[in-house]
Amino acid sequence: MPAPGGGWLTAGMTTRSEGTGISVQGLTKKFGDFTAVDDLSFEVAPGRVTGFLGPNGAGKTTTLRMLLGLIRPTAGEALIGGRRYAELPQPMSTVGSALEATGFHPGRSGRNHLRVLAATHGIPDSRVDELLDLVGIPAAARKKAGGYSMGMRQRLGLAAALLGDPDVLLLDEPANGLDPEGIRWMRGFMRHLAAEQGKTVLVSSHLLGEVEQTVEDVVIIANGRLARRGTMDELHGDPAVLVRTSDPGALGHALESAGLSAALDQEQGPDALRVGTGDLRQVGDIALAAGQPVHELRPLRTDLERLFLELTESPEHRNRNLSTGQEAA
Amino acid sequence: MISLVRAELRKYFTTRLAWSMPLAMAVLGALFAALQGLFLAVIGEFPSPDGTMIEPAAMFGEDAVARLVYTGAVQMGYLLALVLGILSMSGEFRHKTITATLLAAPRRGQLIGAKLASIVVVVAVNALAFTAGSILGGAITLSIGDLPLFPDPGGLLATFARMVLVLVLWGLMGFGLGVLIPNQVVALFVGVGVTLLVEPLLGLGITFVDQLADASKYFPSQASMSALDLFAGIDPSLAQSLGGSEDALSWWVATLVLLGYAAVMAALGWILTARRDIA
Ligand SMILES: Nc1ncnc2c1ncn2[C@@H]1O[C@H](COP(=O)(O)OP(=O)(O)OP(=O)(O)O)[C@@H](O)[C@H]1O
């Protein structure tokens, strides 16, 4: 429940219309002599959906847990709306979170799990039922949580996050374990939260494809360090398509006279052209009009996709705990 | 704070434990009180000072026998109370609900306070079930032995009140143990093992050490027996034949000792919880 808005009472505080942002400054966490998060700094803009990306073991969950006061940072600060989580007067009404490995008592029903959480904030049971309807498990939530599928657990976790009608949502790999239908539902849901309700959403994932259609900004980390951040458009760079033909010179000429940039792409072979557009149909039409055959036509990876692939594939960026032997600093 | 206590109570009342534990309390209370009654009111005989065998009621008085019978199960009772206390925190780690709990109640000191308060309520409710079971089991054997059921109602009421208090204090001790040892199985094992095995053995061991011979009366189980004040009005040397110690603590000192244990355990729980990373 949002706090009753009162003129002078809220003056100077972050109000709903301005939204609540997140700020991470010099955040570091060491487990023994292993550095899981390393001098990490970034901001999450209010009212936007930000993807928090990184390969397995990059430190995403650890960062989110520090934001939520579950893990004590070795150094640095993680603030939500300018405050530490434990200092928020009614935390669930400011921040809703669904973390990995959040458990449910197997003998307690999902509905009762939510009722327990609701009791901490004086939230009525009617709100619990409202949310169970919203996430689509009103009947199943009356059964014991021990028998829940992964999808039901994720939905229940999401309902818990939304209980206090928070301004900020922190979602840790919300699509994990969901089937394609579930993932589609989750994407639509996040978009709905950000677009229609103006909530700040920070959603983590180790798969770019899982969130790229949903998020506006991205923060990418690897080995606990910031790798890249920016808006989705900035990081994607300009779209490009690859077209393969028998006479690249002739087709290149036709494309250029239609106002598109075209260049030989040696990486892809002698017969490949890289065209500066995202529009496959236009390239195909131009080729047809020019009487040139098309052997292959597909979109090329964007800068962001290449960067992400590099991060996940290069051994030096893999989870250092998983790799064997001594790791080079 | 009140809302956190309410949430903790809701936690307890929404699992099977809410009815299985009081049931176990009542059944074990009845069983062991009846067993005690069997020996003290039905078949038991003691050698009297002149060598003949006499019944306990004749030797200790009907008041004392009733007290001893009704509290005959107290060891079971405080062990279960200990378990309740242990489960409060270690259950959160076992089922990984601690994350959700701390997200809803991030000020950990307040959470501990709420948990302690809820343990007092929950153990008190269970202790009532336990007392009811003990009264039932005890009364059956007392009446078989043709002894009055409530010879000294006021005194018995005080005994029952002390029994509830002792159980509550054990619940609080269990809480500290559950925080100290987040692995639930290990915590239960250690809690029950120390009470049933280590404490008696240690108590026996130190009787051979002069400087420590007195210490065992401060041990939790011994102090609990003293706190019940079962042997009021009985000659100390006679009390010994029933398992009381000769120079036992007075009931209120014993209560303070238990309170001390509970406070130390709860404080340990407090400090450890405040610092622990929940990963
Ligand atoms: N409590 C802990 N003790 C020791 N090491 C830890 C602890 N928690 C996390 N780590 C290590 O810190 C690193 C970062 O882990 P984290 O869970 O934050 O990664 P992640 O980005 O969430 O990965 P994933 O995509 O697999 O969820 C990992 O190498 C992990 O093994």
Ligand SMILES: [Mg+2]
């Ligand atoms: Mg993770």
